[in-house]
Amino acid sequence: MPTTTQGSNGQYYEAKVDCGDKETVGTWDYNAWELKLDHIETSSRCKVEFTSTLSKEDYEEYIKNGVATRRNTYRGKDITELWKNNSLYTQIENGTFADIYVGDYIKDNDNHIWLIADLDNYLYSGDTSLTQHHATIIPATPLENAPMNESATTENGYQGSQMVKTTLETIYTTYIQPTFSGHIIEYSNLLSKSLNPEATSKYPGRKGASSSWGWYNRKLDMMDEINVYGSTIVSSSLFDTGIDNRQYAIFQLKPEFINSDGNTRINYWLKDVAFSTDFADAYYGGGGSTTRYSSFLSGVRPRFLIG
Numbered sequence: 001m002p003t004t005t006q007g008s009n010g011q012y013y014e015a016k017v018d019c020g021d022k023e024t025v026g027t028w029d030y031n032a033w034e035l036k037l038d039h040i041e042t043s044s045r046c047k048v049e050f051t052s053t054l055s056k057e058d059y060e061e062y063i064k065n066g067v068a069t070r071r072n073t074y075r076g077k078d079i080t081e082l083w084k085n086n087s088l089y090t091q092i093e094n095g096t097f098a099d100i101y102v103g104d105y106i107k108d109n110d111n112h113i114w115l116i117a118d119l120d121n122y123l124y125s126g127d128t129s130l131t132q133h134h135a136t137i138i139p140a141t142p143l144e145n146a147p148m149n150e151s152a153t154t155e156n157g158y159q160g161s162q163m164v165k166t167t168l169e170t171i172y173t174t175y176i177q178p179t180f181s182g183h184i185i186e187y188s189n190l191l192s193k194s195l196n197p198e199a200t201s202k203y204p205g206r207k208g209a210s211s212s213w214g215w216y217n218r219k220l221d222m223m224d225e226i227n228v229y230g231s232t233i234v235s236s237s238l239f240d241t242g243i244d245n246r247q248y249a250i251f252q253l254k255p256e257f258i259n260s261d262g263n264t265r266i267n268y269w270l271k272d273v274a275f276s277t278d279f280a281d282a283y284y285g286g287g288g289s290t291t292r293y294s295s296f297l298s299g300v301r302p303r304f305l306i307g
Contacts, residue, residue: 019046067097071119074253075101079116083108089183092307095120095133102249103257105140108179113140115257117248122305125243126188127215134185134307136248138223140261142268142299143175148279149294157192157210157239158271158279161294163222164191171300172220185305189218190242192273201236201275203291208276209236220304222271225280225289227251227303228258233289234280235272244271248303259286268299 015028017035024044027036035048082088082099083106091098097119106114118136148154149162158164176184196211224240225232230247232240251258259265265284269292272280278291281298292298 014051016049016051017046018049019044067095067119070097070101071121071249072253073101074103074250076103076105076254077101078107079104080107089307092133092135097133097135100135102253112143112175112179113261114138114179115140115250117250117303119249121246121248122187122243127190128188130185130187132185132307134305136303136305137180138248138250138303139175139301140257141264141266142301143171144300145297146300147295147297148269148292152277152293152295154208154210154273154276154279154294155195155197157194157213157273158222159191159193159214159216161279163269163271163300167300168220168222168302171302176220176304180304180306183306184219185307186217186219187305188215189221189244190214191216191218191221191271192239192242195273195276197276199237201234201273202232203234203236203274203278206275208273210239210273211237213239213242220302222269223248223301223303224271228270228282229288232272234274234291236274240272258282259284266299266301268301 017026017028019026023039024041025038026046028048079088079100091100100116102116102118104116108114114137116135117138120133121136122130122134124130146167147162190213192210193214194212195208197208199209199211200207201209224244225235226241226246227244227248228251259282267284268282270280270282270289274280274291277293279294280289281292283290
């Protein structure tokens with residue numbers, strides 16, 4: 001099966017793998033620069049033939065296809081060693097994601113588990129276009145429990161919440177910056193910043209809905225309903241969504257990660273305003289979003305980008 005890769009001399013190669021008439025199937029992984037084999041037999045023998053016939057444009061198209069394969073494949077492999085030797089960042093920065101798949105995870109020095117939730121899913125988003133290749137990271141379970149606001153209100157939207165003003169800053173300096181220092185990407189995010197208390201929420205029978213948004217430079221934020229579920233459920237208005245208008249690949253491929261980590265079921269805040277007193281909350285029972293008074297203690301399970 002022919003694939004392509006770039007050799008050390010800068011030429012672009014087509015790689016043809018022939019394992020004879022046996023059941024063994026061989027392919028050349030042009031991103032990882034290695035032979036991949038399926039259905040290996042004891043006496044399997046494969047021939048790899050390289051031919052320098054491809055244009056740069058053809059090669060780049062194969063690279064894109066490889067990234068798409070990684071984004072649409074759940075693997076769940078421990079890639080802590082890539083994080084320790086920094087090759088993780090090289091594979092992200094060059095856009096090949098050579099040995100990175102959705103669901104792969106890093107165990108840090110304090111035994112926190114960090115999941116690869118998606119790859120390049122915010123590419124070219126923002127009022128200033130995000131052009132860096134990136135991996136979207138989430139913790140396997142909430143890092144802490146905290147309220148969205150000290151009082152039961154959503155009057156200043158997500159951007160004006162206590163979660164954004166103080167809690168996430170503490171989360172960043174305590175857990176994230178020490179683990180991924182120098183590789184956390186700042187990007188432009190569109191966040192709700194005010195509430196119309198008289199507007200009818202999309203939540204039945206409730207008043208209060210997000211009424212405006214703005215662009216902010218961010219390194220860390222809570223997920224929203226679409227990131228998690230693929231659609232809005234109790235979100236009050238379009239101002240809750242912004243660029244978070246696509247479901248993360250990890251939740252598409254392994255939906256049990258929405259409300260659990262193995263046998264551990266979890267609750268955590270989402271950044272959608274539900275109505276005047278409540279934000280959305282991912283419910284441990286898995287039955288869709290529920291809502292909590294802003295002052296309720298729920299899990300802090302944020303997302304951030306590395307590259």
